Amino acid sequence: MNIIIIEDEKPSARRLQRMLESLGLKTETMLHSVEESINWFQNNEHPDLIFLDIQLSDGLSFEIFEAIKIKSAIIFTTAYDEYALQAFKLNSIDYLLKPIDEDELQKAVNQYKEQTPAQKAVTLDFDDIKKLLVNPIDREYKKRFSVKVGQHLKLINIDDIECFYSENKGTYLHTTEGRNYLLDTTLEHLEDELEPHTFFRINRKFFVNINAIKDMVSYTNSRLQIKLKSYSDQDVIVARERVKDFKSWLE
Missing domain, CATH: 3.40.50.2300 (Response regulator)
Structure with missing residues (x-):
């Protein structure tokens, strides 16, 4: 070949x-x-x-x-x-x-x-x-997600989500109120559902909301570390291969 x-x-x-x-x-x-x-x-x-x-x-x-x-x-x-x-x-x-x-x-x-x-x-x-x-075709992106809380379903508006992330083979969303909820989906499926001007996949594990970014600092190996308004469970790092595109996305 x-x-x-x-x-x-x-x-x-x-x-x-x-x-x-x-x-x-x-x-x-x-x-x-x-x-x-x-x-x-x-x-x-x-x-x-x-x-x-x-x-x-x-x-x-x-x-x-x-x-x-x-x-x-x-x-x-x-x-x-x-x-x-x-x-x-x-x-x-x-x-x-x-x-x-x-x-x-x-x-x-x-x-x-x-x-x-x-x-x-x-x-x-x-x-x-x-x-x-x-001239991208107009299309509808997800405006809300349903999550299970005990025996109940809760609706979360997209504007209230700071980030999506994967952990231990699960996919989660993190809200502006500081709550984490498990989703019945994958980050790969979210690629087709999230508005690309608002959410960016910074690495294999994270999508971040541009409106939730509080600070950005240089990190090792030419990467960037993102500080979100409420999420702090783990480091949010822009992969080195994504830094250039991430900066363009910010602008």
Whole structure:
């Protein structure tokens, strides 16, 4: 299997390369920009599989496909973006949310291997995806969650939630009143239900509400520590791979 990685953040590209090697897969090439990718595709045989980030150092990766007709299968490796993820689900082999989880990577690779050659030759309509990104379709996000309190159900408005987090295989929400409630869902499902301008997934375990952030301080290994208004059960850390996107989200 011939694999290439297109990713502008070289540490992220190297990490993905190591993860693929642990699965017995060799990466032939790593590309880091739109211009470099176009030049490479013009002069090389196209690979079987591309791991593709959407935002590169010199533009959106869509520009590659506008310049070159590519029939390779694609697995997106992307930071959290609600509209992009909705589009990718319809058009690609799979997408992997950064920071990439080893189990999710294995599942995506297995999904690629199980597909027929005809299915692997995916044709992506990038114009339609770009329209979703620039002019996202109006949609309804969750306005409240129901939680079980004893034998009763309690409704909690989305504005009263500071964060969502996972702990001991459970998913919880934390309210502005300082209460924690167990949810019958996962953080992965919440990705499609939370308004992306209000909630951001800072790492594998946390979504935070922008209105609940009290302070932000530098943390080890180029990370950020978030101080929320009432939540203090554990450290709330922005993963190093998410810091750049987190700062953009704040603005």
